[in-house]
Amino acid sequence: MESNADKIREILKGVRYANAGTDIVSDGLVKNIHTQEDKLVIEIEAGGERGELLALEAHVKTILSKNNVPVEHIKVKFIQVEGAPPVSPLVGVRKLENIKHIIAIGSGKGGVGKSTATMNIAATMVKMGYKVGILDGDIYGPSIGRMAGYESTVPVKIENEKIIPVKKHGIKMISFSFLIEANRAIVWRGPMLGKAIEQFLFDIEWGELDFLLIDLPPGTGDVQLSLVQLIDLDGAVIITTPQGVALQDARRAIDMFDQVKVKILGVIENMGEFICPHCGKGTHIFSSEGGKTMAGSLEIDFLGEIPLSKTVMDSGEKGFPITAIDKEHGEAGSDTLRVLESYESIVKELLKKIQKD
């Protein structure tokens, strides 16, 4: 791949560091490009904060992978700038204070039900007596606000330079979209992204939480990488639907987490079985148990499945997580009960997994 070095340099001209200079190649930061075993190693001289370096690494990987260099073959090595503080390991960069467990919820493919599952897992945990927060990490397509029932603007307060999350259905939550509405000047583009995310993550006043769930955007790009590398996560949960394409993308997401050494807590299969709201009977519309089989073959825990249910969809549209209702609630139809039981069982599995590790 040595002969490719010039091509790689050309591609890397699309990356700037910390929003300064022309680009990392023209600025002379790319010191060496070579191959080592099956890895393309890119040595970059850069000082600064860890968050900035992580964002830089994420950008380098993203832009190269868009140019057909598989992410798993890229290794970014930072060379220390003389006099700068040493570059530290990439994972577990910062702990969020007063939060016992932080779990990222991701998927390779969009629209598989991450946000819906995040809301419903959170509401289930609240019913079990836990203090729960949701961070909507989806910058370009935030949906937590809508799913929580906020129609337009969300009343976010900023006190002592800290963002105060809103609380709905017993869940504290914050979304990039809330802040954009709150008119904070934030630049959500290019090299500033990593920096903005960092600011966002560490400027929220969560108070004490048992669980913080991070609803990740779909895919395996720079936002996801920055998010999962900047905080000390307990691990990630992958949501998938049983179709082949979704499973393939889920594997890609699992690879991404593996690569940045984030533990996979387990896989949840969503929308595999349709539950009839009238008779309560289930039908597997796709080949059954795709998620379970994938989890098994990758030796990852299977946390459970959530059936496809009109009630789940309707409740999301209405801004009320279905799991916020009580099982004993007289109006709960049989499909709703199935959904509530699924979530309860998934959360229990998740708790077991976290306590075991």
Ligand SMILES: Nc1ncnc2c1ncn2[C@@H]1O[C@H](COP(=O)(O)OP(=O)(O)OP(=O)(O)O)[C@@H](O)[C@H]1O
């Ligand atoms: N179990 C389910 N039963 C019925 N509908 C569901 C279920 N899970 C999710 N949905 C519906 O599927 C759609 C996509 O769900 P959602 O927005 O949660 O996916 P997502 O993975 O977060 O999407 P994105 O990738 O765009 O962030 C929504 O309309 C939601 O109501």
Ligand SMILES: [Mg+2]
């Ligand atoms: Mg979503």
